[in-house]
Amino acid sequence: MxxxxxxxxxxxxxxxxxxxxxxxxxxxxxxxxxxxxxxxxxxxxxxxxxxxxxxxxxxxxxxxxxxxxxxxxxxxxLSLPETQFGLIQALSKGGRDEQAVESAVELGVSRVRPWAAQRSIVQWKGQKLQRGSKKWLSLLQAAAKQSRRANWPLLDPLADSRKLREIIAAGSREEKFLLLDPDASLPLTEAWEQVRQAKMVQVIVGPEGGVSPEETADFRAAGAITARLGPTVLRSSSAGPAALAALGLCSGLWGRKESL
Structure with missing residues (x-):
């Protein structure tokens, strides 16, 4: 109970x-x-x-x-799963980024990072940076309590695309990055086979306008793997949670008897 x-x-x-x-x-x-x-x-x-x-x-x-x-x-x-997941969520209009973050926490994500993508209409600058970070932290905590978690996710600092490229490039063998791209040829379930040995798998989700070709090329050059979810294009609010749910099934998270 x-x-x-x-x-x-x-x-x-x-x-x-x-x-x-x-x-x-x-x-x-x-x-x-x-x-x-x-x-x-x-x-x-x-x-x-x-x-x-x-x-x-x-x-x-x-x-x-x-x-x-x-x-x-x-x-x-309670221990963390052998494979943990992170969400790097682009800032999006209409609160769609916040919807994604809330659902991701309920689905067991261990880390969340806001991303100021090139096509993000919403931008955290000046006082908005502090307010945005505080709001996202409150979202994480509320969602963790709502989903009855004992292990609460961490909120990483905001990154722009240049910083995110550096983060991807600095990733070790134990941390892999999956960039969701509806034009990618590799299905997410097959991409999982390339990252399943990692201890942390970071899912990168773009804004409503999508990830720019320049960003996609930069992230791939830095080591990210592009993957598509399926036959439809999901909104920024649902793409990350859908990917995390699928990866949770692939990783065995949904078969875990111990609570999180």
Whole structure:
């Protein structure tokens, strides 16, 4: 049974020091959300996580405004999959990039990087950079809680196309990059065979206007593999999640018994 998840960074004592049968308290916004918004009370169950794989299944002993006390029923240390996935998502208009990021987290992605592509209408410059990064981080955290994850994804800094090319070129044998391209001859399922030994597979998704020929050539020269999803062209909001779902099936992620 999946229980509601809350970040335990304001727990006392710290989550890492608690064992089964131990008791603690939680305060702040997470406790307020549990008590006031979800109406959890004495006897109800919840999971507290640290975002790094530690999950504590707990039972509530007492509540107050912005505060709850709990008993630890079970302690779990959850590992990351042998093959992890990242999403490099181009900034897109209409919130389509945010839709993609939210779905990617629910599908188990481990890293997310915003990309200022040549054809991105939306651009993070000046104060927009800080606001955009903060908004995406909030999206990642909310989606991680919604999908009951104990391992939360990391948000990498914004990259323009020049920086992204450098990142691809600097990738090791343990990190591979798949650029989604509807004109590519290689199907995604066959591209998987070329990257399956990597520990991190980064999926690159362009904006609504697509990836420019110059960017495609640069990324391929740097070591990225171009692959197509299927017989249709997906929007920026759905291409990344669709690819991640397919790769999750190929990698065995969907057969994993242990929660993420």
């Amino acid at each position: 999946f229980l509601p998840v809350f970040l335990g960074d304001e727990s006392s004592p710290p989550l890492s020091s608690l064992q089964e049968g131990g008791c603690g308290s939680l305060k702040g916004t997470e406790a307020a959300h549990a008590v006031a918004s979800l109406r959890l009370g004495v006897g109800d169950s919840l999971d507290l996580v640290d975002g790094k794989g530690l999950r504590l299944s707990c039972q509530i002993l007492a509540t107050d405004k912005n505060y709850l006390e709990f008993e630890v029923l079970q302690v779990m240390h």
